[in-house]
Amino acid sequence: MSGTAPEPAEIPGIRLVIVDDHAIFRSGLKADLDPSLLVVGEAGSVDDAVRVIAEVRPDVVLLDVHLPGGRGGGGHEVITSSAALHGTTRFLALSVSDAAEDVVSVIRAGARGYITKSASGKDITDAINRVAGGDAVFSPRLAGFVLDAFGTSPAEIADDELDRLSARELEVMRLIARGYSYKEVAKELFIGIKTVETHVSAVLRKLQLSSRHELTHWAAQRRLL
């Protein structure tokens, strides 16, 4: 059943740039991806990535967190340097790293999701489609980070809205952390898949904007503030 559950609307001809410093991984990934995706560029370093992205203006950039070059900022430097394109180009972070600060740094820089390199070609294709459609992509591990950082008790007061997750958002995050696909989450919670996507996007927004201590601490460590 794996991976067949999420069926984001297929957007024909998504233009994709793959940024990863390992050429072997790039070619392997290209072979794995669905043929409907058009890989219009590749880059292996921060400077190359910024140049290629500005040149071809892709719909989605598949971005490794750790990259050589630039000022040493890796993936989040690519995102911040491509700020002019944020309206049209969306970033999906791809990483082997388990370290929370790596993941959170690219998400806070503006990536729309995070997925591990061990994910199958089909899963990555789905994630690219979802990001291209404006939704957020959360892996179970990212959901775990979010729950760890925001706490597992729901928000009660309205004014710390950015610093806490609502009860519904917590439920969604828990199910994603347990390995549920969006569709399975929707079925489990008796809500529509669009509602699930709305909740996940809301969590992503909080993750990017919240000034919660844990998040700002990570950000400060990476000199993102």
Add this chain to the structure above:
Amino acid sequence: MSTSPTPPLTRSADRWLAGVCQGLAMHLGWPVRLVRAGMVLAVFAGGAGAVFYGFLWLFVPTADEMLRSAERRPVSPIAPAVSHGFQPPGSGAAQEVAGASAVTLAAGSAPQGSPGEKAKGRASGPAGAAAGSGASPGGKRGHTLPYAREILTGSGLLFLGGILVARHLGVNVPLGTILPGAAVLAGAAIAWMQLDDARRTGLVSRSGANRSGGWIRLLAGLAMVIGGVLVVVSGSGSWEQTWLALLASIAVLGGVALVLLPWALKFWRDLERERTGRIRETERAEIAAHLHDSVLQTLALIQRRAGSEVDVVRLARAQERELRAWLYQHPGEGAGLMAERLRTAAAEVEDATGQVVDVVCVGDAPVSEQHEALVQACREAMLNAARHGGGAVSVYLEISAAATEVFVRDRGRGFSLATVPADRLGIRESIIGRMRRHGGSAEILSSAEGTDVRLRLPSFESTTTTKAQRAEETR
């Protein structure tokens, strides 16, 4: 002396002049009149009595001062034990030996204005007799001689007395040579005494004097320095020349230092660079060794087993886990905590079945007995999921203040608990039964889309924290 401890030497409050004679009489156990008469007689022997009296007046504390200092500085805890240890019935021999050596010491130091006696009185009070003997507690503290100060003073005074006596007898003593030497020695002794224990041991260990041979080196060096000073002071004769020579040597040394400074700095920097380079080299060698031991070996294995997909996945996954732990985890971090325990169990399942088990943990807590049962139940669930589910297994651990929950999910064909044969104990006993026995609960939901095992263990005490809560507390 060995039967009743000698009263410490103090200046008595019952006195004519300063209480010296009274105190001395009490200390020695002689009649006070005899002491006083002796003292007066000694005054007529070239004023020796007056000097002795003055010495004791200056250096012997009054009875009150003695009490106060005893309160401030309690006797070493070992001393009473030792002094009592010598007195059980039937150990007369030891007692006598101790007493005898104490007597010898006292007798040996008596003619020098009895600094030894005084020291006994001052340093350790009632335990003085035992402490003064060969088996002294002071002997346990490395090289420190008991009463070093007093022995030094005594030898100095003896030396001085010897010189005076020799001169009196008409021997020509080369005072010009001996006095500077004595001054140097006395200065060194005083400087040594100024250092506290820690600095002394530091000095000794740094000069290597605590090793055999080190002492000889140190003493030889000191003797040469002292000898050099003596030659300079006594040999050249005139002080002006000496000063000039000293100034000249200092000027030369300063000049040499100025000339050599840049070179020395460069040398120092080179040394530092080389050292950091070596550290980096060591680190690289360590990483290379690790990669060789783990990653390269695994890659070789994978190539050999390329035909078997299960084996390749298993090997790659095990290697990935190991490398991850090496890269991202600080040694010892998370040891004994629930998340680490569950990850280890998941790793075992991965190794056993060759299926990927993804573990996501939120919060953490020390592993209690109930938690251990939970881990075992979860392990069983993971094994089932990996064997029968076919495909990746997702495990989610959440530890909150209220409960510890684990969710194990697979995407297999599912099963119905009712159809499981009664003799199969895996689920009934190892999961459900075990959780119930430890006050928790287990729930198994299975459908055609997969199986979800939910294990829940309520908290018995609130030792659990999530990262967010921890941060809130420390804020």
